[in-house]
Ligand code: MBD
């Protein structure tokens with residue numbers, strides 16, 4: 217198609233907009249996206265059948281609440297990180313702990329604890345006990361007390377509480393407030409990876425792209441404190457075969473900490489082998 221014809225079509229669909237009405241930002245973004253779409257439809261000769269398939273696909277993805285998964289799988293969240301990393305680099309900012317994506321499964325309002333939290337509302341049977349601790353520091357390496365470390369991960373079925381009604385609300389979701397030395401610690405278990413619902417919209421699209429819809433085992437974090445910018449990040453569980461094959465593109469090599477595995481004897485010596493209590 218002639219570019220002039222495409223441009224005239226774009227002009228036609230914007231012609232009904234009344235100056236000074238509506239929202240300028242929404243107008244700008246919508247019109248740009250439609251312009252890019254029309255150009256793609258022309259360049260790739262996209263048929264009416266293909267467009268209706270896309271329409272029905274999106275309808276179904278919405279019905280099954282999979283837009284968040286598509287957002288991750290199509291790399292949109294990753295691109296936002298690429299953009300923020302680039303902006304930080306331009307400003308000479310270097311994060312000591314890299315950022316990575318939030319994912320679609322965060323829920324605000326998790327129970328809050330000082331210094332230490334047990335993430336399990338109900339004990340996960342047959343799991344490998346996991347302790348993680350650390351210090352929240354500012355850009356000069358000084359500890360930040362009263363920082364909030366929000367942590368969430370899935371159970372051994374790869375499911376997240378709230379989205380999975382078989383778990384108590386906020387199971388495996390906690391907020392930990394750092395102590396006077398900036399320290400936080402939590403007790404949980406080693407989670408497993410996540411897989412998009414088989415046969416669902418995202419899984420189907422991933423297959424059509426010659427991809428899979430799975431994530432390696434990981435734990436999510438928000439780290440925030442008054443007057444500081446919030447960090448959104450994750451860690452990966454070392455040794456997961458999908459560590460560098462994540463459908464959501466979230467793995468960063470610096471975010472795969474070494475896990476020290478202890479025998480029961482060794483664990484006993486640390487005093488950290490007590491059965492789950494609470
Ligand atoms: C997840 O657990 C997740 O973190 C992302 C990004 C996408 C799907 C499931």
Ligand code: FE
Pocket residue numbers: 319321410434436
């Ligand atoms: Fe996740």
